[in-house]
Structures are given as C-alpha cells and as structure tokens.
Amino acid sequence: MNQLHTPKASRNQDTGRLSFMPPVSPPRSGTLVRGGLSWRSARRVRRSGSPSPAKPCTFPTVPALKQIASTVISTALLSAFALTPAVAADKDKADDKQPKPPASMSTVGGTRLGQTGTQVELGPGAPVLPKDLTARSWVVADAENGEVLAAHNAHWRLPPASTLKMLFADTVLPALQPKTMTYTVDEADLAGVGEGSSLVGIKEDHSYTVHDLWLGVFLRSGNDAVHVLSAMYGGVDATVAAMRRHAEELQALDTYVVSPDGYDAPKQVSSAYDLTLFARSGMQKADFREYAATATASFPGEKKGKKRESFEIQNTNRLITGDIGVEPYKGIAGVKNGYTSHAGNTFTGVAERDGKVLLVTVMHPDDEVSHAVYKEAASLLDWGFEASGKVSPVGMLVPPKSAEASLGKGGEAASGAAVPKEEGAHGKPVTVGTSVAAAPAGSGGVWTALSVTAGSLLLLAAGVYLVNRRWPLPDLVRRLPRH
DSSP states (O other): OOOEEOOOHHHHHHSOOOOOOOOOSOOOOOSEETTTEEHHHHHHHHHHHSOOOSSOOOSOHHHHHHHHHHHHHHHHHHHHHHHHHHHHHHHHHHHHHSOOOOSSOOOTTOGGGGSSSEEEEEOTTOOOOOSSOOOSEEEEEETTTOEEEEEESTTOOBOOGGGGHHHHHHHHGGGSOSTTOEEEOOGGGGTTOOTTOOOOOOOTTOEEEHHHHHHHHHHHOOHHHHHHHHHHHTOHHHHHHHHHHHHHHTTOTTOBOSOTTOOOOTTOBBOHHHHHHHHHHHTTSHHHHHHHHOOEEEEEEEEETTEEEEEEEEOSOHHHHOBTTBOOOTTEEEEEEEEETTTEEEEEEEEEETTEEEEEEEEOOOTTSTTHHHHHHHHHHHHHHHHTTTEEOSEEOOOOHHHHHHHTTTTSOOTTOOOOOSOOTTSSOOEETTEEOOOSSSOOGGGGGOOSTTHHHHHHHHHHHTTSTTOOOOGGGTSOOOO
C-alpha cells in the first residue's frame, strides 16, 4: 500500500497569498549612462569627436568636468533617440511573429468567450486584472456555479501538453476498478511512449496496482503509466476513441485527441475553456481528487532478489509542492500541469478560499519567464477570490450533454438519458470481484457512478439533482483528507 502525503493544512491554509507586483523602488545607481554609454566610453567619444584645443588648456578643473558631463549627456540623449525607434521596430517584428488567435472561435458557454482578447465585466469595487499576463489563453471560473469570471482567448485551440491527462483520467479512471487491481507490464505496453516523454519509471515484467499507475500519471506526469493504463483499458486506439467521445459529452468541442498522454501530435489541440471543463468533471470523482492533490508518494521500484525496492515521487505541480521562486498556493487542491516544446507550459488548478472554489487554466505564457505558468495562475486565482461577487460573468462552464438533456425535460430525467452501460473497452462486461466497471464510451461527470442495478433509483435522484443548473462540485473538493 502506498504512503500518500497530501498537502498539510498548514501548507494550504497558512501560506501567505502570493504577490507578483513589480518593484516600485528606483534601481540602484551605477556607472552606466542612459543610452548604454559608460563614462569611459563617453570620454573616448569626446577625444575622437571634438577638435583639440589650439593652446594648452588653462580652464579650472571643475568647468572642464562640467564640459565633459555636458558632452556625455548630449551623446547619451542622441544615442537614446537613435536607438529607441530601432528597439521599438524590433519589438514590433517580434510581436508579428507571435501566433494570433483566430478571428472566429467557438461560442460554447457564451458569445463573449468566442471573442479575441480579454473578456471581463468589472463591477463596483472590483479589482483590476493582474498586470503583465503573457499567456496566450486563460480562464478563471467559479467551480461550483460554472460562472466564467474572466477569460482571454478562451476558445483558442492550442496544444495542451500533459493537461490533456485530465481528460484521460476522467475517461478511463472509472472503468479500472478496484484500484487495488494489479497488472504485469508487457514490453508492448511501453512501445508507443514518445521519445523524450516524462516517465515515472515503469519496468516491463513488473506488476503495479492501478493505484500505483494513477499516482505515476498525476504526480510525475508519466507517459509510461498512461500507456500501461491504456493497455488495460483496451489499447491506445480504444482509449483515444473513448476520450473523443467523452470530450463531446462534456461539450469540450475545441478538443481533438490524438495521443492519450498529451504528447505533441499533429492536429492534437484543446483550449483553456475545455481544459477547465475536464478539471471540473474530474474533480467530481473521489479518486481523481485524491491523486490530483497528492504531493508525494512511495512508488514501486525494481526487484532485488525477493525484495522490491521503492522510491519517492513528488508532484510536479509547483503550486502544491513549491519550488525556487514559487510558493505553495494557499488552498490549492490540484489539478495538472504540462509542458512540451510545442505547447509551452500549460496548467489547470483548483483552489478553495473562504468557502469559494475557483478553477483557473493558463496556456503558453512567456517561455523566458521562470515559472510563469504558476505565477500567472496564482495571480489570477488571487484576483478571482478578490473579485468574486464584484464582477458580472462573461460566460458559463456548460454541463455535460446528458445533464442538458435531462434539464430540458423540466428537471425530470429523460427516459432516454445517456446512462452508461456496464461494458469494457471491447464491449464486454468488465467484472472485478463484485464490482462492475463503468463504460468507457459516453460516460461523463457524475453519470459514471451509475450502475445497472440501482439505475432507476439513481436516475430519479439525478433528475432532481440536475434541476439545479449550477452543476456543483461535491463538498469534498473543499475538504481534502488530511494525513
């Protein structure tokens, strides 16, 4: 049994709010003159650019220094005027090379979410958005009622990197139960892992529990663990097909899945809006919440004789574990970070403060700023908690299609609602002990918890539940188990 370590209460609740305000103090004075010329180089300019006096200099020392200073200032100002247009031109050229969002984007969740640029509706007393946000796309939303508090190019279809693993987990996790089930890895299971992938260290001919493998996915973003779980599910192709169906069920229509681990692949895209939907759906599952919030865990290693070694793995989500330049975020509860050279850094997080639960997604901030994805996510969360109740929503996180179908019947569950069948990846029942796994196809949100035996009762209860259009997260999101 693995030893789990979720963030301590002191880490989540006592850590001060992060501040990314630029310094307001003037820079320390130095030897550089405005325009980039030092005093030494300025003197050289004077000697080469000014005529020598006709007779020996008889001026006192102080006036001579004043003359030199005057020359330096003049030269510096001329240099500044000469260099400024060039610098501005270079910046414009660099900006022109940056990808631009399409003029027309999806309007799922509201028309303003399909518009380019920043969308926010500030009310009285609302704080302004953080300055210096560089992400190509981001979303801040209320995790419970689904209100989008602010967004920037929300539906821009971009490479998602490992944040796509949220959709993978939300799709596959319900089908692989119980989590104590073990699996022996075959060489073929690891054959499709992309070169340069992040790995947790899965070894062929070694056995792992489902629990172990999910820890490898969430903590180390292990593509090897993803491929092994995909093999258990029915193979990579079956997994990709199920993820596409589940994305459609969640109305995440910006997403096109090619690889279940988020590894760069042609045409594979998602959006900040869709990633937020995946996180919201996933966080309704207890196991998903546990893995997403785990900071460190013990992972099975290689066998040495009859004894099997283990090693510690740490969550790569720096808002949970912290890092140089990044403090653990107060109230953080997951969810997933990612990086590829094509996608840049991506991150979706959920945090709770004073009874309010917020989701934030940030995609591809400035590559040259250290930990920019976490700093911008934290500053947006800070803004969201302060702005809650003081801004008008610019859109909504839509519920799954099955929920909308039930709501369309006046709050009563429709007779044809999409209740998942109890089938495995190949259309056959998957039985583990006395439990029956949920269907990989078309299952979404709380519906994956339904079983055939209790279907009629749960369907009736779900109809009443879905009258509330908030599509809320359970209270356990706010109060994670303490270890």
